[in-house]
Amino acid sequence: MEKRQFQTESKKLLDMMINSIYTHREIFLRELISNASDAIDKRYFRSLTDTESGLPREEYEISLSVDKDAGTLTVSDNGCGMSAQELENNLGTIAKSGSQDFKTENNSDTVDIIGQFGVGFYSAFMVADKVTVTSKVYGADKAYRWESEGVDGYTLEECEKETVGTEIVLHIKPDTEEEDYCEYLDQYSLQRLVKKYSDYIHYPIRMDFETEKPVEGDSGKTEKVIERRTLNSITPIWKKPASEVTEEEYKNFYSSKYYDYEAPLKTLHYKQEGTVEYTALLFIPSHAPFDYYSKSYEKGLTLYSSGVMIMDRCADMLPDYFSFVKGLIDSSDISLNISRETLQQDYQLRTIAKAVEKKIKNELAKLMETDREKYETFFKAFGSQLKYGVYSDYGAHKELLQDLIMFISSNEMKYVTLKEYVGRMPEGQKSIYYACGDTPEKALRLPQAAAVKEKGYEILLLSEDIDEFTLQTLMNYEDKKFVNVSTDELDLATEDENKKLEKENESGKELLDFIKESVGGLNSVKFSNTLGGHPAALSSEGGMSIEMARVLSKMPDAGEGLKASLVLEINSSHAVTEKIKALYESDKEKCKKYCKLLYAQARLLSGLEIEDAEEFTSLVSELMV
Ligand code: ADP
Ligand code: MG
Secondary structure, eight states, X not given: OOOBOOOHHHHHHXXXXXHSOOTTTTHHHHHHHHHHHHHHHXXXXXXXXXXXXXXXXGGOOEEEEEETTTTEEEEEEOSOOOOHHHHXXXXXXXXXXXHHHHHHHTTSTTOOHHHHTTOGGGGGGXXXXXXXXXXXXXXXXXXXXXXXXXXXXXXXXXXOOOSSEEEEEEEEOOOOSSOOGGGGGOHHHHHHHHHHHHTTOSSOEEEEEEEEEEOTTSTTOEEEEEEEEEOSOOSOGGGSOGGGOOHHHHHHHHHHHHOOSSOOSEEEEEEEOSSSOEEEEEEEOSSOOTTXXXXXXXXXXXXXXXXXXXXXXXXXXXXXXXXXXXXXXXXXXXXXXXXXXXXXXXXXXXXXXXXXXXXXXXHHXXXXXXXXXXXXXXXXXXXXXXXXXXXXXXXXXXXXXXXXXXXXXTTTTOEXXXXXXXXXXXXXXXXXXXXXXXXXXXXXXXXXXXXXXXXXXXXXXXXXXXXXXXXXXXXXXXXXXXXXXTBTTOOOSOHHHHHHHHHXXXXXXXXXXXXXXXXXXXXXXXXXXXXXXXXXEEEEESSOOHHHHHHHHHSXXXXXXXXXXXXEEEETTSHHHHHHHHHHHHOHHHHHHHHHHXXXXXXXXXTOOOSOHHHHHHHHHXXXX
């Protein structure tokens, strides 16, 4: 028979997976059982509209059987089955979810290969050296067998199978020094694995169990009996009262469903009663999934109608700013034949989605209050998403989100909320100040930030692209305006100081014009009294700050117009300014050079590149000799 090749990417991945020292080999069983359960879900759901194709609900089962002599473990189900084409498509290609990403990720040894790349089925090769899948779909007269010994490829042929569904035979590997594969042929181990990873599966997982029973009438003697046992407790975890579910069970459910070995940061399990009734089991992961900030990430909650899964990952159930939440909603109020198209019009669903959103918000606010450390962990992972949420939809959600966001503060470089910031503003402080930089430390190094700090005011240190847009969208918080320290909005000085400055600017107009001319590209040059000990700094006039212009110009469709109107501020009381004033009178050529140097320094401090590096270095060299 012709041996077909796996797609190249699949081959590499498969090879990696089989040969990598993977500490969680045992999860292959969970993966196969999950697939079986999904397949039954599909068949059951289909049978609701097409009564022909189904079985009575109680007849669905997942079955495990062991043949010790042959060294095989078989996992079978009476789910939807796979056609020849499906066997080829589903099992012949791995890494649908992006082999490229895989390559960049695979250096970290904790990476959850299985889950992240949709390769659950292939985990079978971690324990088996040959896998045979026999499958038949409803209504077909033919069944097909797919068989593979790993990377070399696979075969696909027609075969006999009486019942609809899928049977997977694993030829378990021989034991090695490091690994006892024989445990996967042991009924007690298998029972333990089912309990550990698949207890929540809501179809029975059954296995013939061999036990010793006392022989009736003959005391002391025992005989071998085989009894069929159901290994899982079947009741879906979310249907149990929260008080009866252990942390361990939540964690297992979470990691098997959402492919994350780290425990969730927070689990929300509650039953809502009232006009619409539903049960929710929601998780907030403790770290962002590898693809979270990319287009390939799909948000959503799974929808169940009285225990029957009707939609996987329903995006409409979660707003974008809470897209990190994983979980499910089960409600008898959701109609069974809802489709993705009719979803948005469904009143019940919209009501549930609103309630879920509110719940998540309240729980996050509570977490912030009660466990700040945990909240900060959460915020490090998903804070950008919340800040983006404030900005998006023209600020429509800002009320909801503004108290959930935090920024690093100049105050000990710790996170601060807007409420905390305003709450500890000293008397006399009019605005909420912020500074932008690549890192919070760099933002704090801006000359204008130094001046604000000298005044005893706290500064929000913005270092993410979205940050300033978020604050611009908020505009103010509790009537306090947000002010970027390196713009003309900085309002630190007293009226008297400003009057004095105005006079200086008027009398120094000739020099200031000369500087503007010498440097070029500036909107204006003026004396400043808010630069701390620095000789000069850049700021902007008008709505576009230096930082915003920088962020916007990185966008793919950025036009030329995205420039900040630059202002060179010169410290009126700095020795360098005195020197420039003197040179202006005595040596205009030299004065011009000094102006250029001053401007270059200011650019550097603002995180901008020096426009003409060659000119700059030769000017510095000239100074040095
Ligand atoms: P995932 O479950 O993440 O899609 P898997 O590698 O576990 O990835 O499975 C690949 C696909 O193979 C499944 O999506 C499903 O379509 C199909 N499949 C696997 N096992 C079964 C089964 N027991 N019955 C029917 N289809 C299955
Ligand atoms: Mg799977």
